[in-house]
Amino acid sequence: MPNYVIIGGSDAAISAALRIKELQPEASVQLFLKDHYPNYSICGIPFFISREVKDWHSLAHRTQTDIEAQGIELFLNETVQYINYKTKKVQTQRSEYSYDKVLIATGAISSRPDIKGINLNGVFTLRWIEDMLKVDHYLQQHHPVRALIVGGGYIGMEMADALHKRGLQVTVIESSQTVLKTMDPALGQLIEQELNTQGIHILHNQRVLEIKRNHNELLVLTNHNQTVTTDLVLLATGATPQTQLLREEGIALGIQGAYKVDRQMKTNLPDVYAAGDCTETWHALLEQPVYLPLGSTAHKQGRIAAENMVDRPHAFVGSFGTQVVKIFNLIAGRTGLHDRDAEQYGVPCFTVASENWDHKMYYPGATPLYIRVSGNPQTRQLLGLQIVGNHQAEVAKRIDIAATALYNRLTVDQLNELDLSYTPPLSTPWDPVQMAAQAWIQAWRKLESTRKVSAYR
Amino acid sequence: MPNYVIIGGSDAAISAALRIKELQPEASVQLFLKDHYPNYSICGIPFFISREVKDWHSLAHRTQTDIEAQGIELFLNETVQYINYKTKKVQTQRSEYSYDKVLIATGAISSRPDIKGINLNGVFTLRWIEDMLKVDHYLQQHHPVRALIVGGGYIGMEMADALHKRGLQVTVIESSQTVLKTMDPALGQLIEQELNTQGIHILHNQRVLEIKRNHNELLVLTNHNQTVTTDLVLLATGATPQTQLLREEGIALGIQGAYKVDRQMKTNLPDVYAAGDCTETWHALLEQPVYLPLGSTAHKQGRIAAENMVDRPHAFVGSFGTQVVKIFNLIAGRTGLHDRDAEQYGVPCFTVASENWDHKMYYPGATPLYIRVSGNPQTRQLLGLQIVGNHQAEVAKRIDIAATALYNRLTVDQLNELDLSYTPPLSTPWDPVQMAAQAWIQAWRKLESTRKVSAYR
Numbered sequence: 083m084p085n086y087v088i089i090g091g092s093d094a095a096i097s098a099a100l101r102i103k104e105l106q107p108e109a110s111v112q113l114f115l116k117d118h119y120p121n122y123s124i125c126g127i128p129f130f131i132s133r134e135v136k137d138w139h140s141l142a143h144r145t146q147t148d149i150e151a152q153g154i155e156l157f158l159n160e161t162v163q164y165i166n167y168k169t170k171k172v173q174t175q176r177s178e179y180s181y182d183k184v185l186i187a188t189g190a191i192s193s194r195p196d197i198k199g200i201n202l203n204g205v206f207t208l209r210w211i212e213d214m215l216k217v218d219h220y221l222q223q224h225h226p227v228r229a230l231i232v233g234g235g236y237i238g239m240e241m242a243d244a245l246h247k248r249g250l251q252v253t254v255i256e257s258s259q260t261v262l263k264t265m266d267p268a269l270g271q272l273i274e275q276e277l278n279t280q281g282i283h284i285l286h287n288q289r290v291l292e293i294k295r296n297h298n299e300l301l302v303l304t305n306h307n308q309t310v311t312t313d314l315v316l317l318a319t320g321a322t323p324q325t326q327l328l329r330e331e332g333i334a335l336g337i338q339g340a341y342k343v344d345r346q347m348k349t350n351l352p353d354v355y356a357a358g359d360c361t362e363t364w365h366a367l368l369e370q371p372v373y374l375p376l377g378s379t380a381h382k383q384g385r386i387a388a389e390n391m392v393d394r395p396h397a398f399v400g401s402f403g404t405q406v407v408k409i410f411n412l413i414a415g416r417t418g419l420h421d422r423d424a425e426q427y428g429v430p431c432f433t434v435a436s437e438n439w440d441h442k443m444y445y446p447g448a449t450p451l452y453i454r455v456s457g458n459p460q461t462r463q464l465l466g467l468q469i470v471g472n473h474q475a476e477v478a479k480r481i482d483i484a485a486t487a488l489y490n491r492l493t494v495d496q497l498n499e500l501d502l503s504y505t506p507p508l509s510t511p512w513d514p515v516q517m518a519a520q521a522w523i524q525a526w527r528k529l530e531s532t533r534k535v536s537a538y539r
Numbered sequence: 540m541p542n543y544v545i546i547g548g549s550d551a552a553i554s555a556a557l558r559i560k561e562l563q564p565e566a567s568v569q570l571f572l573k574d575h576y577p578n579y580s581i582c583g584i585p586f587f588i589s590r591e592v593k594d595w596h597s598l599a600h601r602t603q604t605d606i607e608a609q610g611i612e613l614f615l616n617e618t619v620q621y622i623n624y625k626t627k628k629v630q631t632q633r634s635e636y637s638y639d640k641v642l643i644a645t646g647a648i649s650s651r652p653d654i655k656g657i658n659l660n661g662v663f664t665l666r667w668i669e670d671m672l673k674v675d676h677y678l679q680q681h682h683p684v685r686a687l688i689v690g691g692g693y694i695g696m697e698m699a700d701a702l703h704k705r706g707l708q709v710t711v712i713e714s715s716q717t718v719l720k721t722m723d724p725a726l727g728q729l730i731e732q733e734l735n736t737q738g739i740h741i742l743h744n745q746r747v748l749e750i751k752r753n754h755n756e757l758l759v760l761t762n763h764n765q766t767v768t769t770d771l772v773l774l775a776t777g778a779t780p781q782t783q784l785l786r787e788e789g790i791a792l793g794i795q796g797a798y799k800v801d802r803q804m805k806t807n808l809p810d811v812y813a814a815g816d817c818t819e820t821w822h823a824l825l826e827q828p829v830y831l832p833l834g835s836t837a838h839k840q841g842r843i844a845a846e847n848m849v850d851r852p853h854a855f856v857g858s859f860g861t862q863v864v865k866i867f868n869l870i871a872g873r874t875g876l877h878d879r880d881a882e883q884y885g886v887p888c889f890t891v892a893s894e895n896w897d898h899k900m901y902y903p904g905a906t907p908l909y910i911r912v913s914g915n916p917q918t919r920q921l922l923g924l925q926i927v928g929n930h931q932a933e934v935a936k937r938i939d940i941a942a943t944a945l946y947n948r949l950t951v952d953q954l955n956e957l958d959l960s961y962t963p964p965l966s967t968p969w970d971p972v973q974m975a976a977q978a979w980i981q982a983w984r985k986l987e988s989t990r991k992v993s994a995y996r
Binding site for chain 1: 550561567580582583586591592597598600631772823833834835836837838839842856857858859861862863864865869870871872874875899900901902931932935936937938939940942943944945946947949953955956957958959960962963964965966968981
């Protein structure tokens with residue numbers, strides 16, 4: 083039976099390992115990790131920092147024992163330093179191992195922006211369990227009172243919530259006009275209202291130039307000449323794929339330097355596969371690769387890489403850009419393209435905002451959903467959907483109705499043909515997603531009647 | 540401009556009226572109601588009885604003023620007694636009115652099973668606002684302590700919850716083995732566990748033969764010779780379409796005596812349309828008409844009838860049998876076909892049960908979702924999905940992921956290609972629906988390996 087080597091121990095790696103053993107129980111699967119935290123849910127890091135999760139060990143999707151029980155050989159704290167794709171061997175700091183097929187699933191590291199003083203004590207990034215333990219240790223040792231988060235993306239938002247729950251006064255500095263650029267600005271503003279209500283301070287349109295230490299404090303200088311005094315700085319400015327392996331041997335790199343892979347997760351080198359945050363992701367709507375490191379995608383890519391490695395050809399359908407985040411009491415979700423994406427990629431896009439109750443108003447607890455529907459004004463194809471709403475309003479799975487519609491390339495009109503579930507405590511007879519589609523259709527008709535559709539964009 | 544007459548004032552009727560005015564603002568729309576409760580959400584009735592809704596007037600989707608503001612003429616307490624489809628006139632108890640096109644949206648009434656003593660004081664059915672007011676009046680006047688609900692379907696279950704919340708001791712009598720026959724028995728049993736926990740008593744496999752009054756009490760005799768003593772009896776044994784109009788003129792009737800309509804909601808008589816609970820519903824998977832009276836469907840049928848009436852041809856895609864109900868702290872949802880349906884209609888069906896957490900277990904509040912995936916073992920096409928889970932576990936909108944998949948005739952395998960949203964407080968990297976699909980695939984492979992697939996059913 084063939085021998086598979088997998089490099090990495092997070093979502094893509096473990097998914098692949100498990101899937102190989104499922105399809106080829108007799109195969110040998112050797113998995114090399116640079117740390118000793120196999121299969122941790124790194125998406126759960128903010129919830130340990132917030133102490134919603136009490137024991138960080140519970141962040142593991144599976145224990146080491148669970149994984150080994152599947153017949154997967156784990157090599158902890160063993161870093162693959164070199165792959166010889168010609169002799170089909172990997173070299174670690176300890177030994178050399180042969181493979182028939184290898185999967186690189188090394189993930190990403192936090193981006194380190196060009197800021198002076200970035201290596202000072204009290205300045206952190208946060209992506210892996212070790213990063214989390216360092217931040218947590220600092221919180222326990224130094225009892226910081228104030229925190230500055232650099233970057234208002236998903237991790238920045240979750241960490242603002244988490245550090246606030248941990249008792250810190252939190253400021254977020256964001257280089258653009260609103261936080262959460264993965265949503266249109268109107269929805270970013272709703273998130274900011276929630277942050278303000280919770281006492282989070284936000285600085286807009288500013289970048290950090292330098293961090294200095296002044297005794298127990300950190301002084302953070304922005305490009306607006308503002309100085310923020312704080313006790314802890316968290317850099318949350320994105321992720322960079324880890325792609326040292328095989329670089330010099332000519333492995334192809336793509337968007338943002340991620341490994342270039344085809345839809346079967348093959349690299350350009352023979353029997354070398356890559357999956358997860360170290361690779362590009364095929365965007366199913368744009369029909370081109372993007373860099374979109376997400377846990378849900380990594381799981382899928384790992385599974386698909388495994389299937390191709392065991393010679394059961396399976397192409398990755400691609401991502402539709404579905405993402406969701408909980409920020410205090412709000413959920414912000416999106417799928418497909420929003421205005422900024424459409425503009426960036428030159429897709430004709432017409433977006434209509436509407437506000438609909440999550441369930442019948444007469445039943446207690448109804449809350450408004452702020453929905454933006456994006457559609458192609460020429461073809462009426464659904465392009466994307468964004469929702470901001472209360473954490474009990476089934477926002478996430480309403481996004482998934484749209485994600486499923488996108489998978490099938492439905493028009494906005496077709497959303498109204500879906501037979502969606504209704505009971506007054508949970509929805510309205512037309513689901514809010516359908517009400518939003520109807521608002522789009524009405525707005526489109528107005529647009530059409532002013533004969534501007536054909537000229538739109 | 541043409542003159543449209545609409546008979547009925549509930550979901551299908553009002554949806555149609557509004558849609559006509561949207562598309563043809565100048566048209567005349569006259570709407571005749573037999574009562575004076577236009578556009579009430581009859582799905583909300585249990586929540587007024589339970590007093591979760593304090594003011595029953597709030598059950599109106601829209602007020603009379605809202606409706607009239609759209610230019611719709613309302614004729615309250617005016618019953619259409621006769622339609623002359625040749626002269627295109629309707630006759631009410633007050634006058635005669637001409638029409639160009641007429642929509643019958645008379646809804647259904649509660650079925651009245653063959654039980655002696657069904658007309659006794661204290662014995663109720665519940666479908667319309669007037670029924671609700673009668674039950675409520677009785678509760679206020681007679682302070683019943685015990686209630687017997689005949690029928691363990693949706694309304695029976697919601698009313699068990701409602702009367703329990705109102706302080707009554709509730710017994711449910713169900714003619715089959717488990718309540719909620721729209722779910723497979725294994726899930727019906729989970730519902731019963733919840734009912735038992737709440738103190739609801741259930742009698743299985745029994746039918747009521749006779750009800751007698753004994754002073755202040757009602758004595759209910761079952762076919763097992765059991766006598767239940769109670770203070771109030773609620774008959775919740777289904778709905779019967781109201782189809783008196785045009786019967787003698789030869790209007791075609793279909794399943795369960797409902798008006799026969801084509802996909803454009805046309806009857807067999809010229810310029811006579813029908814929609815909502817008085818009509819058959821096209822089942823999109825079975826590709827045949829069924830009788831499935833639901834608010835969500837009535838809204839769609841009303842809208843589509845309107846579009847065809849104003850000569851914008853639009854065919855009803857059909858229902859996928861999507862339904863959801865809240866029963867105390869549980870949500871039970873389904874879409875598509877389940878085992879019993881598949882058996883009834885002779886569809887090859889393989890169903891696999893699995894249990895998955897609604898979100899990452901490490902994040903507080905995770906609860907199990909009990910999921911049943913049904914697929915065609917020959918084509919692997921998804922046939923249906925059922926979930927029972929906690930009311931905060933986004934059960935309803937997870938059902939809608941499957942409903943959207945059914946609309947697109949996806950295979951069970953394709954559920955795993957959907958890019959669904961993930962964040963640890965709300966889901967798992969593979970959504971529970973996808974985990975359930977994977978369980979189906981694994982079970983199918985086992986079945987296949989034992990070479991039984993081709994022989995299955």
